[in-house]
Amino acid sequence: MDINMKGLIKILVLAVVFVAMSCNKSTAPNYQFMPNMYEPVSYETYQDTKAFRNGMEAQLPAEGSIARGYVPFDIDNTTEGFELAKTTLANPLDSAGEVDLERGKELYDIYCGICHGNKGKGQGNLVKREKILGIPSYDDVGRAITAGSIYHTIYYGKNAMGSYANQLNEEERWQVVSYVLKLKADLEK
Amino acid sequence: MKKSYQSLEVNLTNNMIQVIYRKLTSNILHFGFVILLTFTTSLSAQEGDPAKGKSLFNANCAACHTLDKKMTGPSLRNVEQRLADDEGLDREWIYAWIKNSAGMIKSGDAYANKIYNEYSGAAMTAFPQLSNEDIDNILAYTAEEKKAPPVPDTDAVPTGDAAGTSGGVSNEIILGALAILFILLAAGLFLVNKTLRRFASAQGIEVEDDSKRTPLWKAFVKNQFLMLVTAIFFLLASAYFVFGYFMQIGIDQGYQPIQEIHFSHKIHAGDNKIDCKYCHSSARVSKTSGIPSLNVCMNCHKSIYEYNGETTPEYSKEFYDGEIKKLYDAAGWSDEDQKYVNEGTPVKWTRIHNLPDFVYYNHSQHVSVAGLECQTCHGPVEEMEIMYQHAPLTMGWCIECHRTTNVNVKDNAYYTKIHEELSKKYGVDKLTVAQMGGLECGKCHY
Numbered sequence: 001m002d003i004n005m006k007g008l009i010k011i012l013v014l015a016v017v018f019v020a021m022s023c024n025k026s027t028a029p030n031y032q033f034m035p036n037m038y039e040p041v042s043y044e045t046y047q048d049t050k051a052f053r054n055g056m057e058a059q060l061p062a063e064g065s066i067a068r069g070y071v072p073f074d075i076d077n078t079t080e081g082f083e084l085a086k087t088t089l090a091n092p093l094d095s096a097g098e099v100d101l102e103r104g105k106e107l108y109d110i111y112c113g114i115c116h117g118n119k120g121k122g123q124g125n126l127v128k129r130e131k132i133l134g135i136p137s138y139d140d141v142g143r144a145i146t147a148g149s150i151y152h153t154i155y156y157g158k159n160a161m162g163s164y165a166n167q168l169n170e171e172e173r174w175q176v177v178s179y180v181l182k183l184k185a186d187l188e189k
Numbered sequence: 190m191k192k193s194y195q196s197l198e199v200n201l202t203n204n205m206i207q208v209i210y211r212k213l214t215s216n217i218l219h220f221g222f223v224i225l226l227t228f229t230t231s232l233s234a235q236e237g238d239p240a241k242g243k244s245l246f247n248a249n250c251a252a253c254h255t256l257d258k259k260m261t262g263p264s265l266r267n268v269e270q271r272l273a274d275d276e277g278l279d280r281e282w283i284y285a286w287i288k289n290s291a292g293m294i295k296s297g298d299a300y301a302n303k304i305y306n307e308y309s310g311a312a313m314t315a316f317p318q319l320s321n322e323d324i325d326n327i328l329a330y331t332a333e334e335k336k337a338p339p340v341p342d343t344d345a346v347p348t349g350d351a352a353g354t355s356g357g358v359s360n361e362i363i364l365g366a367l368a369i370l371f372i373l374l375a376a377g378l379f380l381v382n383k384t385l386r387r388f389a390s391a392q393g394i395e396v397e398d399d400s401k402r403t404p405l406w407k408a409f410v411k412n413q414f415l416m417l418v419t420a421i422f423f424l425l426a427s428a429y430f431v432f433g434y435f436m437q438i439g440i441d442q443g444y445q446p447i448q449e450i451h452f453s454h455k456i457h458a459g460d461n462k463i464d465c466k467y468c469h470s471s472a473r474v475s476k477t478s479g480i481p482s483l484n485v486c487m488n489c490h491k492s493i494y495e496y497n498g499e500t501t502p503e504y505s506k507e508f509y510d511g512e513i514k515k516l517y518d519a520a521g522w523s524d525e526d527q528k529y530v531n532e533g534t535p536v537k538w539t540r541i542h543n544l545p546d547f548v549y550y551n552h553s554q555h556v557s558v559a560g561l562e563c564q565t566c567h568g569p570v571e572e573m574e575i576m577y578q579h580a581p582l583t584m585g586w587c588i589e590c591h592r593t594t595n596v597n598v599k600d601n602a603y604y605t606k607i608h609e610e611l612s613k614k615y616g617v618d619k620l621t622v623a624q625m626g627g628l629e630c631g632k633c634h635y
Contacts, residue, residue, distance in 0.1 A: 026443065026444065026445065027444075027445055027446050027447055028444075028446075029441050029444055029446075030437070030438065030439060030440060030441050030444070031438050031439070032438065032439045033438050033439050037545060037546065037547060038439065038545040038546055038547075039546060040546040041546070045476075045477045046477075046480060046538075046540070054535075056535065079311075079312045109464070110464040110466045110467055110470075111464075111467055111470075114461075114462070114463050114464065114467065122248075125461060125462045125463075126461060126463075126489070129460075129461060130247075130497075131461065131489070131492075131493050131497075132252075132489065132492045132493065133247045133248075133251030133252065133492075134246075134247060134248065134249060134250055134251030134252030134253065134254075135252060136249070136252065136314075140314075140318075141317060141318050142314050142315040142316050142317055142318065143314055157488075159252060159253050159261040159311065160252055160253060160260065160261050160491055160492045161488070162484060162485075162487055162488035162491065163484070164488075166470075166482070166484065166485075167467075167470040167485065168470075
């Protein structure tokens with residue numbers, strides 16, 4: 001009888017260990033030793049907080065505040081604004097001689113290539129897989145893109161394309177513009 | 190010989206009449222075929238080729254139009270019919286509109302201005318490169334009947350299901366067979382024991398009674414040496430497990446919380462090969478890798494409103510479509526009206542990777558400066574249907590990598606001088622992170 005009990009206990013212990021190990025991929029975080037060493041006193045990025053009315057640490061900047069180095073973009077997000085940018089806006093990197101096509105390519109491949117294709121022919125992976133269709137090639141005659149129109153489109157988006165202003169800063173946007181124009185020139189060869 | 194030749198001639202002449210008749214019928218057939226051909230060619234010249242139209246549509250129109258759903262522009266199924274019925278506009282109007290819509294709006298065309306204003310001034314790109322024939326083909330494609338949802342798709346799911354469960358079934362069968370075997374063995378042993386005892390009593394042999402002997406466990410307990418050894422063994426074993434348990438406290442390796450919206454990294458980063466930094470763009474430039482705000486999701490999901498990839502019974506098309514709906518609700522996007530209708534509600538993502546407050550970690554330093562792949566620390570994210578923490582994120586894990594990884598100093602002017610000095614100091618060609626001070630306490634703890 002006693003031997004049986006011992007065997008039972010052993011099996012139980014093994015089962016508990018097995019269950020504990022198999023539940024490794026848990027949906028709850030683990031225990032912490034001395035949590036006040038782990039949990040921050042200051043606000044962490046995206047944290048819940050009662051300090052603000054909407055309960056989030058991530059807040060919009062106060063209205064009218066301007067980030068350091070920020071240059072406002074005067075042209076509106078309208079068809080007229082687009083035409084204005086297309087005809088008048090020039091790439092400031094050209095005159096400053098700061099065009100870095102390598103960085104432009106790096107950024108282009110991350111943000112644009114997925115739809116527009118790494119050659120700019122409108123054959124990105126999402127187009128090939130028929131997730132998004134109708135991406136024009138950069139040498140499209142009807143669109144006849146210019147530096148200004150590219151910048152306006154990256155800044156505000158156009159039709160089904162969204163704005164990339166929050167993923168690329170001003171200098172990066174112009175680097176991408178330079179690279180897109182290079183792709184366009186390559187396509188027109 | 191001659192006779193046979195003659196008879197052949199006779200035969201030939203006899204057959205002549207039949208031949209004429211035959212020719213006549215075939216002539217009629219030919220004629221009919223030619224008529225049919227001309228008829229069909231004239232049909233296609235007028236109606237266009239839907240197959241060609243489809244590829245033209247996908248290449249040129251699909252950015253803003255779909256057949257059955259309003260997007261940036263109106264839906265286009267039976268557009269020609271609808272324009273003719275509702276507005277009395279013919280194909281010439283469509284040619285003119287497609288080739289130069291802006292010109293038509295300027296020229297004061299009533300319907301052109303109406304549609305321009307209805308879509309809040311979204312100007313349609315001009316397509317001067319499309320010929321009238323191309324447009325005929327596209328119109329032929331738009332005039333096609335809506336296809337019923339493909340049947341094989343629904344068939345494909347159960348077969349995949351059967352294949353998936355058949356593995357489970359065979360496993361269960363094996364387990365069941367083993368259990369039955371075990372029971373049979375036990376029963377067999379019991380029966381053998383019983384018969385042996387019966388034999389013994391039949392032969393008159395007395396079976397020794399168990400209760401008269403000292404039981405094994407009592408003998409064990411009385412043996413002090415054995416008891417000591419066992420006690421030490423149990424203490425060591427439990428110490429081992431207790432130590433193991435304490436060492437994993439605070440480590441969240443494998444932590445896999447359920448998120449508010451089921452976001453599959455497998456579909457986005459794996460199947461569609463979207464770069465990690467497309468969504469986590471601040472990993473390039475800041476301390477945190479950044480959870481993308483919903484406008485980044487909407488960059489693609491304005492156009493992608495349903496899931497068309499592989500499905501499993503657990504993750505069906507309906508399931509994924511429902512998750513996209515959740516995204517639309519959170520972003521305040523109305524799929525029917527194709528515009529944002531309210532503020533939406535922020536998604537409460539559960540953070541997975543989290544370092545204690547006493548550790549400093551900077552993403553841009555590792556992603557942009559060191560040029561590490563995200564997968565180095567985050568594991569095979571492109572295969573994760575549900576995201577989990579791959580690495581233990583312990584100090585030992587960090588240090589290990591800093592000891593073994595060589596610093597990428599190529600094309601990095603910032604490191605040029607320090608690299609020169611240090612490689613001289615250590616007498617090595619390539620520096621590890623540790624040799625550049627990657628093990629100093631103050632680097633990460635302050």
